[in-house]
Amino acid sequence: MPGLGTPVADLRSRLKSLECRACGAEVDFRHPVGVCPACGHALLARYDLADLDGRAWEREVAARPPTLWRYRELLPLQRSENVVTLGEGLSPLLPLAEAEAAPGVRLLLKDDGGLPTGSFKARGMSVAVSRARELGLKELFVPSAGNAGVALAAYGARGGLPVRVYLPEQTPEPMKEGCRSYGARVVELPGTLREVGAAARNAERDSGAFDLSTLREPYRAEGKKTMGLEIFEQCGRAGLPDAIVYPTGGGTGLIGMYRAFEELRSLGLLDRAPRLYAVQSEGCAPVVRALRDGTPGIAPWEEPRSIAPGLLVPAPFAGERILEAIRGSRGGGTTVSDRAVVDAMERLARRHGISVSPEGAAPYAALGALLREGAIRSGETVLLYNTGSGLPFSPAALRRAVGAPAG
Numbered sequence: 001m002p003g004l005g006t007p008v009a010d011l012r013s014r015l016k017s018l019e020c021r022a023c024g025a026e027v028d029f030r031h032p033v034g035v036c037p038a039c040g041h042a043l044l045a046r047y048d049l050a051d052l053d054g055r056a057w058e059r060e061v062a063a064r065p066p067t068l069w070r071y072r073e074l075l076p077l078q079r080s081e082n083v084v085t086l087g088e089g090l091s092p093l094l095p096l097a098e099a100e101a102a103p104g105v106r107l108l109l110k111d112d113g114g115l116p117t118g119s120f121k122a123r124g125m126s127v128a129v130s131r132a133r134e135l136g137l138k139e140l141f142v143p144s145a146g147n148a149g150v151a152l153a154a155y156g157a158r159g160g161l162p163v164r165v166y167l168p169e170q171t172p173e174p175m176k177e178g179c180r181s182y183g184a185r186v187v188e189l190p191g192t193l194r195e196v197g198a199a200a201r202n203a204e205r206d207s208g209a210f211d212l213s214t215l216r217e218p219y220r221a222e223g224k225k226t227m228g229l230e231i232f233e234q235c236g237r238a239g240l241p242d243a244i245v246y247p248t249g250g251g252t253g254l255i256g257m258y259r260a261f262e263e264l265r266s267l268g269l270l271d272r273a274p275r276l277y278a279v280q281s282e283g284c285a286p287v288v289r290a291l292r293d294g295t296p297g298i299a300p301w302e303e304p305r306s307i308a309p310g311l312l313v314p315a316p317f318a319g320e321r322i323l324e325a326i327r328g329s330r331g332g333g334t335t336v337s338d339r340a341v342v343d344a345m346e347r348l349a350r351r352h353g354i355s356v357s358p359e360g361a362a363p364y365a366a367l368g369a370l371l372r373e374g375a376i377r378s379g380e381t382v383l384l385y386n387t388g389s390g391l392p393f394s395p396a397a398l399r400r401a402v403g404a405p406a407g
């Protein structure tokens with residue numbers, strides 16, 4: 001089994017327990033577990049960082065190989081032989097020229113489009129599949145908008161675990177083919193991720209396969225945490241952006257980055273964390289609506305529509321945790337039209353040479369609104385997160401879908 005390259009007997013993970021922030025339950029991490037056994041909410045990992053010297057750790061990390069496993073003390077894996085890796089992590093952080101919509105704002109783009117399987121989902125699946133191996137799980141399934149399925153299919157293949165992926169019928173063909181090419185079984189179902197997820201969990205109820213649905217198991221979010229750890233490492237304490245703008249569906253990215261900054265703060269490495277902003281589609285914006293209405297939870301969005309498959313999440317599972325990440329960072333959220341997303345994809349490709357997914361174009365498309373709404377200001381540094389490659393998408397088909405003239 002391919003591991004980290006250099007054998008490490010002990011990964012020195014500081015994982016202490018799994019915690020439910022809804023009811024306060026603490027759960028033993030040594031057994032497979034999905035949601036909180038007491039109340040059914042999401043479980044998140046907790047680390048014992050009291051005797052980890054932050055400055056020394058930072059120096060050690062800098063000398064390690066360039067994958068997300070360099071942050072091993074803050075990851076849940078116990079033993080290196082269980083690590084299932086394709087070299088994920090340390091994606092480029094690129095400066096962008098000023099955007100007309102946001103004069104005076106310094107722009108950075110964190111580009112996860114080049115990660116294994118073409119999206120940030122590699123981060124979560126590498127960690128979750130590694131933990132699945134470590135815990136002795138034998139079969140895995142996931143309902144997915146596409147990218148998570150492709151990533152699980154690849155990491156499952158590499159880790160020797162059979163995978164079933166449940167996809168909405170309207171998922172782009174290259175993603176369905178991507179899953180199959182890694183040997184996963186693909187089940188296509190009508191509806192959005194909400195209906196597909198419910199049907200998948202129903203079909204798998206007695207199968208013995210483990211459910212890797214977003215935030216219904218604790219370890220994908222740990223992989224996503226490395227987005228925040230990398231931003232910290234790449235920017236340096238003094239150069240951290242004022243704001244991070246992130247395309248939000250199920251919310252694992254925001255929850256993960258928020259936790260990264262919390263942990264860095266408790267290591268004494270950070271005073272001021274970036275504000276986190278969710279960008280959603282006008283036709284499916286349950287998180288942004290909850291922020292605008294000031295509600296404690298997130299109500300399902302009726303008749304969801306979005307050109308970006310990953311943003312088509314009408315009822316995110318861990319709503320309270322998503323709102324906690326945004327409000328706790330003093331951030332916010334805004335929406336973008338499908339047409340603006342397609343225009344932003346084209347602009348990022350043609351002007352900046354960066355192929356982004358529709359989701360990844362949404363933060364760029366949102367810049368004007370964020371400035372008008374006073375969320376970001378001239379003179380600030382703003383990091384736009386590109387979560388996936390644009391290569392599986394046809395620009396001409398996207399332009400037709402939003403009624404725009406051929407480009």
Ligand SMILES: Cc1ncc(COP(=O)(O)O)c(C=O)c1O
Nearest residue numbers: 249250251252253310359387388
């Ligand atoms: C490319 C892309 N961006 C963003 C998202 C939303 O992810 P999150 O769960 O972090 O909100 C997804 C989820 O499917 C995705 O595939």
Ligand SMILES: [Zn+2]
Nearest residue numbers: 020023036039
């Ligand atoms: Zn609970």
